[in-house]
Amino acid sequence: xxxxxxxxxxxxxxxxxxxxxxxxxxxxxxxxxxxxxxxxxxxxxxxxxxxxxxxxxxxxxxxxxxxxxxxxxxxxxxxxxxxxxxxxxxxxxxxxxxxxxxxxxxxxxxxxxxxxxxxxxxxxxxxxxxxxxxxxxxxxxxxxxxxxxxxxxxxxxxxxxxxxxxxxxxxxxxxxxxxxxxxxxxxxxxxxxxxxxxxxxxxxxxxxxxxxxxxxxxxxxxxxxxxxxxxxxxxxxxxxxxxxxxxxxxxxxxxxxxxxxxxxxxxxxxxxxxxxxxxxxxxxxxxxxxxxxxxxxxxxxxxxxxxxxxxxxxxxxxxxxxxxxxxxxxxxxxxxxxxxxxxxxxxxxxxxxxxxxxxxxxxxxxxxxxxxxxxxxxxxxxxxxxxxxxxxxxxxxxxxxxxxxxxxxxxxxx
Numbered sequence: 001x002x003x004x005x006x007x008x009x010x011x012x013x014x015x016x017x018x019x020x021x022x023x024x025x026x027x028x029x030x031x032x033x034x035x036x037x038x039x040x041x042x043x044x045x046x047x048x049x050x051x052x053x054x055x056x057x058x059x060x061x062x063x064x065x066x067x068x069x070x071x072x073x074x075x076x077x078x079x080x081x082x083x084x085x086x087x088x089x090x091x092x093x094x095x096x097x098x099x100x101x102x103x104x105x106x107x108x109x110x111x112x113x114x115x116x117x118x119x120x121x122x123x124x125x126x127x128x129x130x131x132x133x134x135x136x137x138x139x140x141x142x143x144x145x146x147x148x149x150x151x152x153x154x155x156x157x158x159x160x161x162x163x164x165x166x167x168x169x170x171x172x173x174x175x176x177x178x179x180x181x182x183x184x185x186x187x188x189x190x191x192x193x194x195x196x197x198x199x200x201x202x203x204x205x206x207x208x209x210x211x212x213x214x215x216x217x218x219x220x221x222x223x224x225x226x227x228x229x230x231x232x233x234x235x236x237x238x239x240x241x242x243x244x245x246x247x248x249x250x251x252x253x254x255x256x257x258x259x260x261x262x263x264x265x266x267x268x269x270x271x272x273x274x275x276x277x278x279x280x281x282x283x284x285x286x287x288x289x290x291x292x293x294x295x296x297x298x299x300x301x302x303x304x305x306x307x308x309x310x311x312x313x314x315x316x317x318x319x320x321x322x323x324x325x326x327x328x329x330x331x332x333x334x335x336x337x338x339x340x341x342x343x344x345x346x347x348x349x350x351x352x353x354x355x356x357x358x359x360x361x362x363x364x365x366x367x368x369x370x371x372x373x374x375x376x377x378x379x380x381x382x383x384x385x386x387x388x389x390x391x392x393x394x395x396x397x398x399x400x401x402x403x404x405x406x407x408x409x410x411x412x413x414x
Contacts, residue, residue, distance in 0.1 A: 009053055009054065009055075009063055009064075010022075010025070010026060010051070010052070010053035010054075011050075011051065011052045011053065011066070012025075012051055013047075013049070013050040013051065014048065014049045014050075014051075015048045015049070017048075017412060018041070018048045018049045018412050020408045020411050020412050021039065021041060021049045021051070021405060021408045021409060021412060022049065022051055023408070024404050024405055024407075024408040025037070025039050025051045025053070025405060026053070027404070028401045028404060028405070029053065029054060032394070032399065032400060032401060033218075033392065034053075034054050034390060034392050034401070035054055035055055035058050035216045035390075035391050035392040036052075036053070036054035036055045036056050036058075036063075036064040036068070036070075036213055036390070036391045036392070037052070037053065037054055037064070037292075037388070037389065037390040037391070037392070037401070038051060038052035038053075038064065038068070038291060038292035038293070038387075038388070038389050039051045039052075039292050039386075039387065039388045039389075039405050040291075040292040040293040040295070040296035040297070040385075040386070040387045040388075041296060041384065041385070041386055041409055042296045042297060042299075042300035042304075042306070042384065042385035042386075043382065043383055043384055043385075043413075044304055044383045045300055045301075045304040045305045045306045045307070045383065047293070047296070047297075048412075050292075050293055051292075052064050052065075052066070052068070052292070056068045056070075056213040056214065056391065057213065057214040058214070058216055059214070060214075064213065064391075067199065067211050067291075068211060068212075068213050068291065069199055069200075069208065069211045069212055069213065069289045069290055069291050070212065070213040070215075070289065070290070070291070070374075070389050070390070070391050071212075071215065071273060071287065071288070071289055071372075072288050072289070072290050072295070072370045072374040072376075072389055073286055073370030073371040073372055073374065074165070074285060074286060074368060074369065074370040074371055075288065075290075075295065075368050075369060075370035075374045075375060075376050075389075076169065076202060076283070076284060076285055076286055076287060076288035076368075076370070077168060077169065077284075077285050077286075077350065077368045078299075078350065078351055078367055078368035078376055078377075079188055079192065079200070079202065079284075079288060079298065079376075080168075080169055080172050080173060080176075080184055080188075080202070080284040080285065080350070081120060081172070081320070081349065081350025081351055081368075082192060082298065082302060082311060082312070082350075083172075083176050083184060083187050083188055083191070083192065084116075084120060084172050084175065084176055084350065085312055085316055085319075085320045085349070085350070086191065086192075086311060086312065087176065087179055087180065088316065088319075088320075089312060089313060089316045092179050092180075093116065093175070093179055094116065095115070095116050095117045095120070095319070095349065096115055096116070096117060097115065097116055098112060098113055098114060098115060098116075099111070099114050099115070099116055099119060099124075099171075099175060100112050100114075102116075102175050102178045102179055103174055103175060103178045105149045106148070106149055106174075108149055108150060109150060109151060109152045110152050110153055111124075111126075111151075111152075111153060111157070113157070114153070114157045114158075115157075115158065116175060117324070117349055118157050118158050119168070119171045119172050119175065120172060120320075120349040120350040121161065121324035121325060121347050121348065121349055121350070122161050122162060122163055122164045122168065122325070122345075122347055123157060123158050123159075123160065123161045123324065123325070123328060124153065124157050124164070124171065125153025125154045125155045125156070125157045125160070125331075126148060126151060126153055126154070126164065126167050126171065127154070127162050127163065127164045127165065127167060127254065127255075127257075127258040127331075128154070128167070128254070128257050128258055128262070129144060129147045129148065129151070129167060129261050129262035129264075130147065130151055130262060131147070131261075131262025131263045131264070132262055132263045133147065133261060133262035133263055133264040134263070134264055135264050135265065135266075135272055135277070136277070137264065138261055138264035138265070138281070138283070139277050139278070139280075139281035140281075141170070141183070141281075141282065144167075144170045144261070144262075144264075145170060145174050147262065148167065148170060148171065148174075154331065155331050158328070159328055159329075160328050160329050160330065160331040161324075161325045161328045161329075161330060161331065161345065161347070162254055162255070162258070162330055162331040162332055162345075163255060163258060163345060164258065164285070165255070165258040165259045165285065165286075166258065166259060166261045166265065166283065166285050166286055167258070167261070167285070168284075168285040169184070169282075169283055169284030169285030169286060170284070170285070172184070172284065172350070173282065173284040183203070183282055184202060184282055184284040185201070185202040185203035185282040185284065186203075188200075188201075188202050188284075189201065189202075189203075192298060192311065193294075195309045196294075196297050196298060196301055196306060196307075196309055196311075197297075198290070198294035198297060198298060199211075199290060199291050199293070199294050200288060200289070200290035200291070200294040200295070200298070201288065201289055201290070202282050202283075202284050202287065202288050203279075203280060203281060203282040203287075204279045204280065204289045205280075206276065206280065208289070209276070209279070212279070212289060213391040214391060215273065215274075215372075215391055215393055216391055216392050216393070217392070217393050217394075218392055218393065218394035218395070218396070221396060225396070226245065226396075226397070227241055227242055227245060229396050229397045229398040230244075230245060230397050230398075232398050233357055233397045233398045234343045234344065234357055234397075235343060235356065235357075236339070236343055240337065240339070243333075243334060243337050244333065244337065244339055244344075247332055247333055247334050247337070248330075248332055248333070253332070254331065254332040255332075290387075290389065291387075291389060292387040292388055292389045293387060294387065295374075295375075295376035295385075295386075295387025295388075295389070296376065296385040296386055296387035297385060297387075298311075298376065298385070298387075299367060299376050299377055299378035299384075299385035299386065299387070300378065300383070300384070300385025301385070302317060302378050302385075303317065303378045303379065303380040303383050303384070303385065304383040304385075306385075314380065317366075317378075317380050318380075319349070320348060320349045320350065320351065320366075321348045321349070321351060321353060321364070321366045321380075322348055322349070323341070323346060323347070323348050323353050324347055324348055324349065325341045325345050325346060325347040326341040326342070326346070330344065330345065341355075342355035342356055342357070343355070343356065343357055344357075346358070348366060350368075351366040351367055351368055351377075352366065352367060352368055352369065353365070353366055354366070358403075359403075359406070359410075360377050360379065360386070360406050361377075361379045361382055361384050361386070361406055361409050361410045361413065362379050362381050362382055362410075363381075364379055364380050364381045365377055365378070365379040365384075366378060366379075367386070369402070371393070371395065372390065372392075372393030372394065372395065373388075373390045373392070373393060373394050373399055373401055373402060374388060374389045374390060374402075375387075375388050375402045376388075377406075382413050384409065384413070386405075386406065386409060388401070388402045388405055
C-alpha cells in the first residue's frame with residue numbers, strides 16, 4: 001500500500017483501486033462532519049485501506065495518531081459474540097442447550113429452559129436489571145450476575161425480542177466464563193486480540209490511557225428531526241415510526257431502561273465513560289476501546305485467513321449469521337403495531353445482518369454498530385473485514401458516515 005500524509009492531517013494508506021474509500025473518508029469531515037475518525041478495510045486477509053484523520057482531542061488540538069483508540073460502545077457486542085462462537089466451534093458450547101446447563105444458578109424463576117441462542121439473539125426476556133445497582137457494583141461483575149440469576153423474564157423466552165443493550169454482555173459473558181474459566185475480557189484478550197495483534201480491549205489496562213481519544217458530541221436534534229430521520233432511514237410511514245418511537249424510546253420505556261442497568265449507568269450525562277473505573281471494568285456489551293484497524297482485522301479473521309490466523313470456519317459463520325428476529329415480534333410495541341425485522345432489528349446470533357437499512361457490502365454481511373457511529377463488520381462472500389471508529393458521537397438514525405464508507409467499499413469491490 002501507498003501511504004501519504006495529506007495537508008489536512010489525514011493519513012491515507014490505500015492499495016491501487018481503493019482511492020474511492022479515501023475520498024469518501026475525507027469528504028465525511030466536510031459533510032456531515034467529523035472531529036477525528038479512522039477507517040480500515042481488509043480483503044482476502046490483507047489490508048487494502050487504512051485511513052485516519054482529524055483530532056483525537058479538539059480542545060487540546062491533539063491529532064489523531066496511529067495508536068489512537070476510542071470507545072466503540074455496542075460495537076463491543078460483535079467481539080463478544082465471536083468469543084461465544086469460538087467455543088461453539090470447539091464443541092464446548094451448544095447453542096441449543098439451556099443456559100442453566102453451563103450456569104446452573106441462572107435457571108431460577110422461570111429461566112430454566114432459556115436457550116443459549118436466545119441470549120445471543122436478544123430473545124431471553126432479560127433486557128433490564130430490576131436493581132437497584134450502583135456503578136461500583138456493576139464494575140465488579142458479580143452483583144449484576146446475581147441480579148440476573150434471581151430475575152424473572154419479561155416475556156416467554158424465545159417468543160419475542162428486544163435489544164438487550166447492556167445485559168447482553170453480562171449474559172453471554174457469564175456463559176463464556178463458566179465454560180472457559182476466563183472472564184470475557186480475558187478470553188478476548190488471549191484468544192482473539194493476542195493472536196491477531198489487535199489494539200482492542202474489553203477491560204483496558206491502565207498503561208493505554210494516554211491513547212484514548214476524547215469523546216465529542218454532535219449537536220442535539222428535535223423530536224421532529226428524529227422522526228424524519230427514522231422515516232428516511234427505515235422507509236416506514238410516519239404513523240408507524242411515531243408509534244414505534246413513542247413506545248420504545250420515551251422516558252421510562254423499555255429501551256431507555258435497558259441502557260440504565262438498574263440505575264448503575266447514568267446516561268443523562270454519560271460521565272462514567274470518562275472514568276478509569278469504566279475503562280478498566282468489563283462491560284462486554286458496551287465498553288471496548290479499539291482502533292479501526294483492529295475491528296477490520298478481527299472481522300477479516302472470521303471470513304478469511306489473516307497472517308495465519310482464522311478465528312471461525314465457514315460452517316460456524318453460516319450458523320451464527322442465520323437471522324433470528326424475523327421469527328418473533330418486538331416486545332413493548334403497542335397492540336396492532338408490527339415493525340418488519342429487516343427495517344428495525346435484523347439480528348442473527350450476536351450480529352446485525354445486511355438488510356435494507358444496513359446493506360454493508362453484500363447480502364451475507366454481518367457485524368455490529370455502536371452508539372455514536374462506530375461499526376465493525378465482515379462479509380464472507382467478498383472476504384471483507386471493515387472497521388470504522390469516530391470520536392464525534394452522533395445519535396441521529398440517518399447518520400451517513402459509516403454507510404458512505406461501506407458504499408465506497410462496495411464500489412471498489414466492483
